[in-house]
Amino acid sequence: MQGHSSTPAATKAWQALLHHRQRLTTKPMAQLFAEDSQRASRYMIEAAGLTLDFSKNRLDDGALADLMALAEECQLASRRQALFAGEPVNNTENRPALHTALRASAGQTIRVNGKNVIEEVHATLKQMQRFVNAVTGGERRGCTGERFTDVVSIGIGGSFLGPKLATEALTPYHHGGIRCHYAANIDGTEICEILRQVNPHTTLFLVQSKSFKTPETLENAKVAREWLVQRCPQTDAVAHHFAAVSANVDAAKAFGVEADSLFPMWEWVGGRYSLWSAIGLPVALSIGMDNFRQLLAGAEAMDEHFIQAPLAQNMPVVMAMLGVWYNNLWGACSHAILPYDQYLRSLPDYLQQLDMESNGKRVTRAGVAVTYHTGPIIWGGLGANGQHAYHQLIHQGTRLIPADFIIPLVSHNPIANHHADLFANCLSQSQAMMAGKTLEQARFELIAEGRSAQDVDRLASHKVVPGNQPSNTLMMQQLTPWTLGAMMALYEHRTFVQGVIWDLDSFDQWGVELGKQLGQNILPRLLAQPAPANTGNSDSSTDALIARFRAANGI
Numbered sequence: 316m317q318g319h320s321s322t323p324a325a326t327k328a329w330q331a332l333l334h335h336r337q338r339l340t341t342k343p344m345a346q347l348f349a350e351d352s353q354r355a356s357r358y359m360i361e362a363a364g365l366t367l368d369f370s371k372n373r374l375d376d377g378a379l380a381d382l383m384a385l386a387e388e389c390q391l392a393s394r395r396q397a398l399f400a401g402e403p404v405n406n407t408e409n410r411p412a413l414h415t416a417l418r419a420s421a422g423q424t425i426r427v428n429g430k431n432v433i434e435e436v437h438a439t440l441k442q443m444q445r446f447v448n449a450v451t452g453g454e455r456r457g458c459t460g461e462r463f464t465d466v467v468s469i470g471i472g473g474s475f476l477g478p479k480l481a482t483e484a485l486t487p488y489h490h491g492g493i494r495c496h497y498a499a500n501i502d503g504t505e506i507c508e509i510l511r512q513v514n515p516h517t518t519l520f521l522v523q524s525k526s527f528k529t530p531e532t533l534e535n536a537k538v539a540r541e542w543l544v545q546r547c548p549q550t551d552a553v554a555h556h557f558a559a560v561s562a563n564v565d566a567a568k569a570f571g572v573e574a575d576s577l578f579p580m581w582e583w584v585g586g587r588y589s590l591w592s593a594i595g596l597p598v599a600l601s602i603g604m605d606n607f608r609q610l611l612a613g614a615e616a617m618d619e620h621f622i623q624a625p626l627a628q629n630m631p632v633v634m635a636m637l638g639v640w641y642n643n644l645w646g647a648c649s650h651a652i653l654p655y656d657q658y659l660r661s662l663p664d665y666l667q668q669l670d671m672e673s674n675g676k677r678v679t680r681a682g683v684a685v686t687y688h689t690g691p692i693i694w695g696g697l698g699a700n701g702q703h704a705y706h707q708l709i710h711q712g713t714r715l716i717p718a719d720f721i722i723p724l725v726s727h728n729p730i731a732n733h734h735a736d737l738f739a740n741c742l743s744q745s746q747a748m749m750a751g752k753t754l755e756q757a758r759f760e761l762i763a764e765g766r767s768a769q770d771v772d773r774l775a776s777h778k779v780v781p782g783n784q785p786s787n788t789l790m791m792q793q794l795t796p797w798t799l800g801a802m803m804a805l806y807e808h809r810t811f812v813q814g815v816i817w818d819l820d821s822f823d824q825w826g827v828e829l830g831k832q833l834g835q836n837i838l839p840r841l842l843a844q845p846a847p848a849n850t851g852n853s854d855s856s857t858d859a860l861i862a863r864f865r866a867a868n869g870i
């Protein structure tokens with residue numbers, strides 16, 4: 316593939332993959348396993364404390380080789396180098412996407428506009444360390460001199476989903492001193508419910524917004540400020556109780572945040588890639604700075620693996636190319652994320668933003684309409700709960716749904732046989748997806764149950780499970796700051812690689828702007844008194860719904 320605007324479908328590897336797809340259509344995974352006793356160990360990768368078993372895929376060595384050839388033809392190596400070197404890979408905004416610099420060890424040099432960003436990153440980590448120590452150690456207190464017991468993090472999108480996931484996932488590492496709450500939604504219920512639970516004298520508010528312009532965040536921050544000021548009439552209450560993380564220093568200061576409570580963000584960090592920056596502050600307050608640094612170290616170890624490992628043994632590359640394989644050559648339109656760990660309950664939400672905001676695009680980097688499908692629908696939820704809900708469709712529905720099963724080998728809460736049970740559930744799902752159940756097996760089962768011949772004929776087809784449904788199993792010894800960091804970085808790189816194949820700018824998000832623009836027009840029409848005249852700039856559905864709202868709220 317030449318340059319950046321050719322289609323991946325024009326590559327030699329793509330043509331070869333079409334043949335592989337044809338060939339493998341008549342060779343189910345069960346047969347691939349039967350023919351190769353070493354398949355499980357050959358299709359396994361260990362990296363940065365994670366183990367990926369990708370043997371339960373519609374894949375053999377020929378297809379794998381051509382998937383890697385596709386990555387090469389799409390210039391993955393040079394695009395990866397550009398990412399890490401701080402080149403403006405976000406080409407529509409002419410910015411680097413240097414989330415990897417946020418977890419790079421000290422002493423390296425990556426320059427953006429002449430400044431070594433690694434120095435700024437480490438200076439900020441030190442500032443975070445001082446702040447975390449001061450808050451958890453009781454040196455920094457509320458306006459009445461009481462110690463902080465609660466942190467309310469106010470932010471949305473990338474300023475919320477990563478920190479929330481990490482705070483929940485690392486619950487076993489919480490110091491116990493600080494409870495963390497997240498207010499993201501403009502639905503007032505969320506902030507009201509949080510404020511009902513906390514004490515104004517002992518609550519610290521963190522306003523998390525790269526732009527400091529996001530309406531949901533600013534409205535929630537104003538509500539919190541008003542709530543605080545009413546309950547703590549001391550003039551310096553806001554200075555004591557508010558800190559902020561933002562690239563928009565002036566706006567944060569104008570809001571009332573003191574300079575020493577203000578943490579930097581940089582234009583070269585995308586919101587959905589920002590957990591590793593001071594946006595991770597609520598996480599650091601919950602688990603302590605040493606653990607936060609372990610999170611960064613796990614991510615850095617995954618970065619090194621991504622840079623160094625040969626493509627066919629490179630975990631993010633293999634996962635990404637399998638995604639491309641199903642998305643573009645087998646017609647899958649979604650990808651399920653199935654964590655078998657209660658602490659990872661927010662992983663699907665986090666990955667939805669990471670993946671769908673990055674690769675939900677319809678033009679190439681050069682602005683040319685794509686002629687192939689880009690990012691799939693990411694969805695999922697906790698195992699084993701999903702088995703009693705949507706797994707029915709995975710097993711017997713008509714869609715192809717590749718899935719990632721994610722499970723730690725050792726639980727933080729070993730009680731009775733629960734973890735073995737959970738593990739058995741996880742393995743049984745991927746096995747059922749792969750092996751399925753034939754009509755013959757279904758009939759045999761019914762006969763063994765003593766069913767009548769009529770029942771056997773009537774029910775057997777309902778019990779058939781076609782199988783040959785692909786899945787990855789991603790494991791770690793235990794869910795720790797390190798392994799969580801490695802896993803989150805793994806998915807960041809998987810997303811990046813897919814963006815390279817589809818020739819997308821994975822670091823912009825223009826698609827979310829239209830709704831924001833229209834919302835600005837609708838809000839005054841909901842509230843204005845008297846009702847504004849219809850400018851003709853709307854549609855009858857929206858107009859009628861606005862009228863309903865006004866009537867219901869007596870406006």
Ligand SMILES: O=P(O)(O)OC[C@H]1O[C@](O)(CO)[C@@H](O)[C@@H]1O
Binds near residue numbers: 471525526
């Ligand atoms: O951190 P900010 O600037 O408030 O943005 C929040 C989120 O809004 C978005 O820009 C989308 O509207 C996300 O990309 C981002 O993570």
